[in-house]
Amino acid sequence: MREFVVLGTASQAPTRERNHNGYVLLWDGEGLLFDPGEGTQRQMIRAGVSAHQIHRICLTHVHGDHCYGLPGVLSRMALDGVDHPVHLHYPATGEGVVRALVSVASPGVDLRLHPHGVAGAIAPGLEVHPLHHRVETYGYQLAEPAGRTMLPGRLAASGISGADVGRLQREGRLGDVRLEDVSVHRPGQRFGFVMDTAWCEGAEQIAEGADLLVTESTFAESEAELAVEYRHLTARQAGRLAARGGVRRLVLTHFSARYPDAAPLGEEARAVAEDAEVLVAEDLDRIAVPSRRRLEAVD
Known part of the structure; x- marks a missing residue:
């Protein structure tokens, strides 16, 4: 089973309709939790995601809307008796913040810390690539081996x-x-996660060949100057990223609170995304990873 579960789609400030960030990728019996912002524990309950399903927690960076839900998630794991190791991946310069968050969580989880500071593999099939934000930030790429x-x-x-x-x-x-x-030859499935970044080489690398790409879409193109100032992507840039990478399914999220309706952001992305299917994420959406790419006819 390969499925992406959206727990929250807001950016810096949550709204009545949108929780802070939080995303779960269910991939062949392993669950990866990305960027648990405030309220993630409750959103997991609402989405039907068990604490026992989480094996890795991946932080792109240590801004609060991407990590302040970590103590609650770990405490829930302890309460529920999660007994398998939980691997926590994060940028090395966020060590102080991460350890402070972990210190206030309930004890009892076999938590293994994995700070990283360079691009490359951090676990089987899982890679990080540096992004361009106001603090050290990395995107994640999960790739199935070719077969x-x-x-x-x-x-x-x-x-x-x-x-x-x-x-x-x-x-x-x-x-x-x-x-x-x-x-x-059968290419393996590829998943990419890009959050809080200006356009950069790392984002392009993560998008390349992705079957499912999840990316921030904080601003509309009309606020492109703000996107540059705060080092975020516009919806149009997200669509261009998908087009350049040959992405099959693009999921937009991390919307500024100035957009109560994110549908126009989806239209901006679709205008330039070429063959990519563009989805505007809503809290509690469950999105399938597209099936493997079809093979050309062979005699």
Whole structure:
């Protein structure tokens, strides 16, 4: 099961309709909680996300609307008896803030701290890339390894069936038949999370080839000067980011409180997003990760 759960979509200030940030990615039995702002614990209850489902907590940066819900989430984990390790990833320069937040949480969680300070892999399949905000900020990218899709017609023509198919996949060759003779390359699914940043190389890297890209969309294009001043993206920039990266599904979030209706931001993004499907996130939305990219027809 691969699904993205939206817990909150506000930016600096929550509104009556929008909670502070908070997002959960459910990916093959592992749950990743991104940027838990205030109220995340309650939003998890409303969304039907259990504390036991969270295995990693990923902070893009330590501004309050992205991390002040951390003590409540950890306390809930302790209350519910979560007994598996919980890995907390965050920018190294936020160490003081993170330790202060952790210190006021209820004890009892096997919490493992993982500060990072450079781009690269931080866990299997999970990478960080630096963004351009007012404090040290990183976006996250989760990528499934590429694989092979078996072609039934070619398998049949080669006389391979049953358990021999698995053996061929494991060993790469069965007699005169090579794995590449009866299969084609299958790209793995990719997820990207971009929050609080001006346009930058890191955001482009995260967007590249993403099946599902979640990105901030704090301002409309009419407030582009404010976006530059506070180092945020406009909705139009988010759409351009998706177009450049060949993104399949773009989720806009982190809306300024000046926009009680975020639908026009979605229209701005769609105008430039080319083939990307654009969704305007609402609190408690559940969004499927698109199925793997379809393969070209093979004879």
